[in-house]
Amino acid sequence: DAGVIQSPRHEVTEMGQEVTLRCKPISGHNSLFWYRQTMMRGLELLIYFNNNVPIDDSGMPEDRFSAKMPNASFSTLKIQPSEPRDSAVYFCASSPGRRFYEQYFGPGTRLTVT
Amino acid sequence: TQLLEQSPQFLSIQEGENLTVYCNSSSVFSSLQWYRQEPGEGPVLLVTVVTGGEVKKLKRLTFQFGDARKDSSLHITAAQPGDTGLYLCAGSKRGTSYGKLTFGQGTILTVHP
Numbered sequence: 415d416a417g418v419i420q421s422p423r424h425e426v427t428e429m430g431q432e433v434t435l436r437c438k439p440i441s442g443h444n445s446l447f448w449y450r451q452t453m454m455r456g457l458e459l460l461i462y463f464n465n466n467v468p469i470d471d472s473g474m475p476e477d478r479f480s481a482k483m484p485n486a487s488f489s490t491l492k493i494q495p496s497e498p499r500d501s502a503v504y505f506c507a508s509s510p511g512r513r514f515y516e517q518y519f520g521p522g523t524r525l526t527v528t
Numbered sequence: 529t530q531l532l533e534q535s536p537q538f539l540s541i542q543e544g545e546n547l548t549v550y551c552n553s554s555s556v557f558s559s560l561q562w563y564r565q566e567p568g569e570g571p572v573l574l575v576t577v578v579t580g581g582e583v584k585k586l587k588r589l590t591f592q593f594g595d596a597r598k599d600s601s602l603h604i605t606a607a608q609p610g611d612t613g614l615y616l617c618a619g620s621k622r623g624t625s626y627g628k629l630t631f632g633q634g635t636i637l638t639v640h641p
Contacts, residue, residue, distance in 0.1 A: 418570075447629075457571070457616065457631040470628055505570050515559050515620050515629060519570030 416440070418520035420506050426526045432494040435523045438487055439508030447507040447517060448481055448491050457505070463489065464514075496527045531555060532617055532632035540638045544606055549635045551617035552599045558620045560593055560600045561629070565614040607639045 419438040427433055439446045447462040461471040463483045471481070478497070483489040493500055503524050507517040535550045551560070559578045563571035575584050577593035577600060584591045588611075590603040604611055617632045 456633045459628060459630075462628070507570070513576075515561055515618075516573055516576055517561075517629065518573065519563075521568070522570050 418506055418508055418518055420520035420523050422523060423521060424524045426528065427496055428528055429497055430495045432492065433496045433525060435491040435504050437489045437506030437520060439489070440518055441487070443508035443510050444486070445509045445514045446483060446489050449505040449507065450502045451505060452502045460491070498527045501525055501527050531621065531630045532619055534617055534632035534635050536635060537633065538636050540640070541607055543608055543639055543641050547604050547607055547637070549602045549615055550599070551601070551632050553619070554598065555621050556597050560617060560619040562591055562602055563616040563618060565616060571616055609639045609641050612637060612639050
């Protein structure tokens with residue numbers, strides 16, 4: 415079975431540019447999570463969806479960040495405009511049904527903003 | 529202030545040694561998970577514990593959930609170089625929104641051949 419798929423795996427962009435990260439969750443999983451990982455702050459939850467509906471976006475750093483889940487098999491995390499401090503590894507994870515705590519992570523997108 | 533405090537942050541040992549990693553909090557958790565992450569990859573779920581006092585074994589790994597559901601430990605017996613990685617504990621805190629996991633800062637384990 416395919417795991418969580420993320421694209422791109424690496425993204426290098428200049429400050430001020432728009433960045434879009436993509437995620438395809440595991441088929442049948444109805445919860446989707448976006449995380450950011452840095453050396454300083456560790457793994458932080460940005461936002462999560464249940465049945466395509468955003469449930470908690472309290473971790474989204476500011477208005478420059480937005481996330482959508484138009485259907486059960488696709489989600490995007492957009493940063494506009496990007497800043498150097500957004501450089502991090504962004505992970506998408508999904509979980510099945512009621513066992514939301516059993517999360518399956520994708521390989522991540524390493525974002526570098528210069 | 530970290531909701532979940534892991535110790536030690538770094539652990540460097542020789543193959544064959546035993547080790548224990550701790551995950552502590554002042555809060556009560558509904559469940560607690562342990563993940564392992566290798567460089568360039570996402571975290572991989574190792575185990576979930578949900579009952580106070582619960583002990584789970586996964587080959588050479590033993591996981592324990594504290595009686596009060598505020599702490600957990602991971603013990604590895606006869607460590608091997610393949611155990612090298614970042615170990616993360618994560619928990620679902622009682623009273624927080626459904627689905628929200630909090631992660632500890634991680635323990636970087638290096639096992640030398």
